[in-house]
Amino acid sequence: MMDFFGPEEGHYALALACVLALFQGIAPFLKRQGRPSFFSPLTPGFAWAHALALLLAFMCLMLAALRDDFSVQNIAENSALAKPLFYKITGIWGNHEGSILLWIVLLGLCSACVSFIHTRHQNTLSRLKRHALGVLGLISAGFDLFCLLTSNPFARLFPMPADGMGMNPLLQDPGLAVHPPLLYAGYVGFVVPFAFAIAALIDGQLTRLWATLVRPWVLVAWALLTCGIALGSWWSYYVLGWGGYWFWDPVENASLIPWLSGTALLHSILVVEKRQSLRIWTALLALATFSFSLSGTFLVRSGILNSVHSFANDPTRGVFILTLLALVVGGALTLFAWRAPSLHDESSFTPLSRESALVLNTLFLCTLCAVVLTGTLYPPFIQLLLGHTLSVGKPFFDSTTIPLTIPLLIAMGIGPALPWLHGSLRTTCKRLYPAFLCTCAACIPAFVFLPDRMAALCAVLAVWVIYSSVLALFHQLRVATHPFRPSRKIWGMTLAHIGVGVAILGLCGMSAAHHTIVASRLGEHQSLDGLDWQLVSVTDHPGPNYDARVAELRVSRHGHPIAQLHPALRVFSHPHQTISQVAIRSFLTGDLYAVLGSTEHEGQETRYILRLHHNPLAPWIWLGGLIMAGGGLMACPFGRKRTQGTPS
Template identity: 45%
Template sequence: MIVETGHYALVLALALALVNSVAPICGSVSGDRRLMAIAPSVALMGFAFTAYAFFALTYAHVTSDFSLANVVENSHSAKPMIYKISGVWGNHEGSMLLWVLVLSLFAAAVALFSGSMPEDLRANVLGVQSWIAAAFLLFILLTSNPFARLAEAPMEGADLNPLLQDPGLAIHPPLLYLGYVGLSITYSFAAAALISGRIDSVFARFVRPWTLVAWICLTLGIAMGSYWAYYTLGWGGFWFWDPVENASLMPWLAATALLHCTLVMEKRDALKIWTIFLAILAFSLSLLGTFLVRSGVLTSVHAFASDPRRGIFILAILVVFIGGSLVLFALRAGGLKQGGLFAPISREGALVLNNLLLTTCCATVFVGTLYPLALEALTGEKISVGAPFFNLTFGPLFVPLFLLMPIGQCLAWKRGDLAGAAQRVFVAIAAGLAAMLALAAWRGGPVASVVLSGIAVYVIIGSFADVWRRLFGGGASFAAAGQRALGLPRQAFGAAFAHAGIGVTLLGLAATGWGAEKIIAMKPGETVSVGGYDVTLDRVTPRAGPNYSEMVAATTIRSGGNVVARIEPATRFYPARRMSRSEAGISTIGFGQVYMSIGEMTGNGAVNTRIFWKPLVALIWIGALLMAFGGGLSLSDRSFRIGVARRAGKARAGSPQLAE
């Protein structure tokens, strides 16, 4: 009965989305406050019904209700409870339901935290968000119903894909969806601003926290997915430039550009057209990624669906929302008033250059991902665009971006002093050069690793140059600096930590050039030296799991004769799916890692092993955590709460910024 009510809840959510997609916008156009006032309550009700539907599907998975096709195809009674729950979104139908749940969650959040927002803007935002929700609810109900019943229920299910039976499934997809589905709200703000004609600094102030929330979640989601691939696939890589990995990277690049652009629009009332365009672009790239994963046009470990009907439906959604928003953008953009002017050498100028580099990177990923698909569709020719292309094109674009970040933070608004900004980051420049020289003398190795490591040190130290100047400027004592720190906006600290996190990640990436790898067949008792560590295979023993059997290689790691760690890489076999997967053994030593995976046993009792030493590799994900921490610190700044209400009150008294 719960399953049927869950299905009915989706139908009711669709009905509410249709109502909310029309009534509030009509109220905004006609000036009817009663129609505009229904938007928040309907958005909350829509979220409640969608959440109930998601609960109903989760209940079916937890109780192993094999009368439901979705449960039969993706679950098993012996599966651990954590994978029964996370398996809800480990398939096409369930993941799309999670997609809509996140969509309605952001609408409900706007409804709850929009008391200071102008009524017409709020009504239009929730109305546009309801358009998106209605489209995807129709998609679920017509092509991807997660509540479809079977005429005869089997005794047992087919189990979940073994690659997805991992704690990463419980963390990575929800975070990723909160990120790139969360960008729907920035799209809704942009469309609402175009409809209502409210494109000004108040719009930028309202949209920036939502962009920041989505960016934080997307950063963590991509990082978690990278680490999941690293330890689960067994090949020791953390990024493969897979088309679906690129589908999440493109919105991240666009969202990063948008985040910086809204700051310029808020501070200087400039870059209005570009800000609106980026808000549309970021979510459009999310829709494109959804199309790639759900349409069957590519093959990937991430891809769920291969039904062309679903792809055509999503393609239609993509055309309607991207095309419709761009038409509205074209009609309205010409009427925008000119914003604040600024010199090329200024913080605004640095942020514009930042935007150009980020969007060029985004375009590079876009072309590299879609060109092979387009070529195959048009000519039938198959080509592969892999890591060499992306690495060669990304390097020349990202190096200037890294060099610009600390200097741009030290430039003044409107008109800056480039020489003065360079002086403020002199210590960072000196530290970066010293790091290059020290690493070249000590480690040698790839030139790229030495240079990128020096740039990373420069970025990390330089990220705090502006904060240091504001705290200790004028020869202030530590006591005085402490008093200044209390009055310094948390956004300043947040930006410093986020930029430093990028430098930390870059340092981890650069250090991969000094790694070591050995592929060898090892017998129990045999020792191999990798990266200064002795790795001994002690024994290989079978072990039974809840829904799998595994061969475990107990391994000891020594340094200088002393035991520093013990790991247990394994290969697991899942009988229900008749599939195997590897489980890497990883030991973190300092910021480096000894990584070992095993394969098949050979005829003479040896086991095929792959052993890596990866210096500083943990910094890749520590840097992502620092970025997210910096974003959270900025989000906690009181200006997001007090400034919005104050500026919204001024906006109500003034006239719209879009010329009629």
């Protein structure tokens, strides 16, 4: 029994999944005398079987990790006997092979969910679903093969080591346990709009029904991606201990690019649903978003981009993914180039309307996306073309993204106040007047408290976004006959927009953050931002697989104690590595953040290096992210029959 679901079973299940995915990919496209063949109705079954096989493989890897089976290379390299149980489980996706397995498991689950969609014997819809399942199957087959051939998580090691090499202590953190699954679920979730866009292009028509069918998927994927990115940034804030939350690292950008194009897709799909317009653009965004997700994975794993996220880079692996990418993205874009010109929009719209506001929004988001893409790919391409190396960092991204965000924020306030079809300037102004006044009032504190003019302007605009979305909500509630049910979309939108405002306020607050590095004796007082920081004591504590040195800091304002911080330094034995455990005390107004560094001895005297940060409004960044994701999920029409309504 012990060895029942062992690595070999997992390996077998992975190979089986590969074959099943291939069946799922081919069956819907088989034709017999112009009609779908006998195998076609079996497609959902293949999708289910494929998902189950992958889950079995994943379970086998998890069992191997739990059993400390160091004959599996992946486990020997990333686990150890002394590793806490929780991290033995989460450590599965903390490395290249395991994370690819997680990726394909999620992809398999996505196809299984798609096969659930009830099509009610509607011809167009069931054809759409079949083709989408086929596309999903082909993509899955490619990535299953990638996992099996180039990054097999079940590869064996002989002779079997007595103990594993251990996991990077930086990854032994609950935040990082959830971050990859969420992020991958977001990335992978965009495969469904992608597959449906291809199905629609094959069909040659992109209807309102298509938009209704796809929109919940976009919303869920977007919300998960938002959560994943927010968690990742929070992790870098409190684990890395650099005091920053976003470093414009290529891997971070690789998640931001699909997020931006996904946000654009989220908005343009509304226009398709409401007004049967913007079809080509929406199809392109659906294709682009998943393509960006894929390319991000490729760039990170192939080692082309120089990043702090170090996966074991391997150019052979890179060649495999590049071939896959060429097939998936190249194929999709070729189909787009061939079929998209025949998609015609049914209606046009006036400049002052909700549609044009949404168009403006997608344009700004896509420009932002292009800017981030350029900044990320510039260094390798310049090195390739001109032969000299350079790096693109914060100064470039700050000076290019902020000027684009400002008009986007202004438009975000106005858009929800505009009606569909055509609006009048006068009514809009009248409706936005109170928000405008409140925003003007917000100028004074913003420009007083924030030393940076640009940050202050952004903060004011964030307030504008929040006020105007609340106003738009009130207006909608007054207009709607039923207070909650019909306007769930509106509730979600308002919440998501407020989330953007809150997150931007947090970012602006962080621009006024201060920090200092001191060498402090026991009992010594330091002052930062009008706060008094006293190092009270330093003690040693043993942990499960590390030894910790914990400092106690007392922070007080005008003699009143407000917080106690316990920054620590953990010395891990396996692998031998020292990690500083950041102490953060969050208030609504900001974070107190302390890092304990090394120890200096001068004669009899011992000094402890401390880095103290005061980060105003820092928690708002992640709070905003969560609100955004919540808004996205809220706007999602769960529980309602999605496919009801007449096909146009």
